Amino acid sequence: MSVANGRALLATPGPTNLPDRVLQAMMRPAEELQTKVIVDLTFSILSDLQKLFRTSGQTFLYAANGHGAWEAALTNVLSRGDKVLVLASGRFARGWGEMAGFMGADVEVIAGSWRAAVDPAAVEARLRLDADHSIKAILMVQIDTASGAVNDVRAVRRAIDAAGHPALFMIDGVASLACMPFEMDAWGVDVAMSASQKGLMSSPGLGFVAANDKAMQAHQTANMRTAYWDWTSRSSPLHYMKHCGTPPEHLMFGLRAALDMIFEEGLEAVWHRHALLAGATHAAIARWAEGQVVSFNIEDGKERAASVTPVLVADNQAEAIGNFTKGVCGVTLGLGIGDLSGKAFRIAHMGHSNAAMVLGTLSAVEMALQSLGIPHGAGGTSAAIAYLGQHATMPVQASA
Numbered sequence: 483m484s485v486a487n488g489r490a491l492l493a494t495p496g497p498t499n500l501p502d503r504v505l506q507a508m509m510r511p512a513e514e515l516q517t518k519v520i521v522d523l524t525f526s527i528l529s530d531l532q533k534l535f536r537t538s539g540q541t542f543l544y545a546a547n548g549h550g551a552w553e554a555a556l557t558n559v560l561s562r563g564d565k566v567l568v569l570a571s572g573r574f575a576r577g578w579g580e581m582a583g584f585m586g587a588d589v590e591v592i593a594g595s596w597r598a599a600v601d602p603a604a605v606e607a608r609l610r611l612d613a614d615h616s617i618k619a620i621l622m623v624q625i626d627t628a629s630g631a632v633n634d635v636r637a638v639r640r641a642i643d644a645a646g647h648p649a650l651f652m653i654d655g656v657a658s659l660a661c662m663p664f665e666m667d668a669w670g671v672d673v674a675m676s677a678s679q680k681g682l683m684s685s686p687g688l689g690f691v692a693a694n695d696k697a698m699q700a701h702q703t704a705n706m707r708t709a710y711w712d713w714t715s716r717s718s719p720l721h722y723m724k725h726c727g728t729p730p731e732h733l734m735f736g737l738r739a740a741l742d743m744i745f746e747e748g749l750e751a752v753w754h755r756h757a758l759l760a761g762a763t764h765a766a767i768a769r770w771a772e773g774q775v776v777s778f779n780i781e782d783g784k785e786r787a788a789s790v791t792p793v794l795v796a797d798n799q800a801e802a803i804g805n806f807t808k809g810v811c812g813v814t815l816g817l818g819i820g821d822l823s824g825k826a827f828r829i830a831h832m833g834h835s836n837a838a839m840v841l842g843t844l845s846a847v848e849m850a851l852q853s854l855g856i857p858h859g860a861g862g863t864s865a866a867i868a869y870l871g872q873h874a875t876m877p878v879q880a881s882a
């Protein structure tokens with residue numbers, strides 16, 4: 483007999499669980515597209531995106547998923563034939579680079595490893611060879627959702643600076659924005675992009691891009707520009723130019739509620755919550771791994787992401803684990819993609835997620851390991867409980 487009914491849990495790395503407040507915010511009539519409510523909504527989101535990306539640069543909002551925001555970022559700063567350097571640490575930077583290639587860029591990939599973060603020394607070495615600065619942009623993800631690696635944006639920036647290279651530094655923050663620290667201006671990121679359905683716990687369908695002055699400068703001469711994504715037309719102060727058409731009203735109402743929740747909790751507190759829930763997840767996996775059948779994909783603990791953890795499973799049993807947690811427990815895990823296809827499941831601990839949700843997910847995985855007879859070290863979920871018991875505390879009271 484299944485015990486799956488009750489509130490269904492998504493432990494997939496996007497889309498993520500939608501808070502009731504976000505859902506309720508979307509349950510309203512459509513409005514004429516230039517009412518004060520809609521205009522204020524647009525401008526409040528654009529300005530709050532600056533707070534999320536930590537930038538005084540310009541922000542852009544698109545009716546698009548993450549792939550759309552990828553295209554938006556590329557099309558506005560590149561010209562056909564430009565050389566683009568992709569720093570791979572799994573699947574996602576490669577995907578962004580493939581898109582750049584499709585659009586007419588000349589793409590080179592530093593392959594890296596599926597089991598480790600990008601190596602800043604390799605980046606510096608490659609850039610030093612590019613004496614005539616033919617590389618125009620460097621693409622990297624902060625968190626690779628497929629491998630579970632977190633890349634050190636600051637260290638890669640230092641490597642670019644050490645090589646004295648002027649390329650634009652472009653960061654994909656789809657699986658990291660509002661999950662871990664990101665400081666676009668302080669860290670010297672020129673273009674950053676993200677999407678609504680992961681850490682931002684909103685409906686899929688909104689994409690975001692932020693651009694600093696250097697990126698806006700590159701935009702002036704870019705020849706890949708197309709009308710829908712274009713920063714120049716969207717930089718107009720006129721509201722109707724901000725969307726290049728009808729605003730995605732309901733997605734924006736939902737996002738507004740999610741942003742309110744994030745800023746009420748405090749962005750730093752949100753980052754810290756993610757770090758704690760990741761720590762609990764890692765504590766459980768470390769215990770299970772003692773059975774020598776399941777293991778971390780990312781080998782160095784410091785390179786494991788705060789938002790998603792892929793778990794390798796021997797003998798193609800990852801899918802069986804996912805089927806069990808969903809069918810028996812009502813918990814949907816992510817499965818491995820790319821190089822980890824068939825070899826891993828992924829536990830997302832991002833967005834609208836608390837101890838009960840993560841501990842419940844870990845319990846469902848442990849149940850699956852037991853029921854399927856997959857060897858594992860005992861007490862993984864207990865280790866996660868102990869971790870949170872030790873590190874999590876009552877919320878800091880807001881001062882009156």
Ligand SMILES: *Cc1c(COP(=O)(O)O)cnc(C)c1O
Pocket residue numbers: 496547548549550574623625626627654655656657677686
């Ligand atoms: C999910 C994801 C994307 C793609 O987003 P879509 O909305 O599915 O197009 C890009 N980059 C990263 C790091 C992601 O996690």
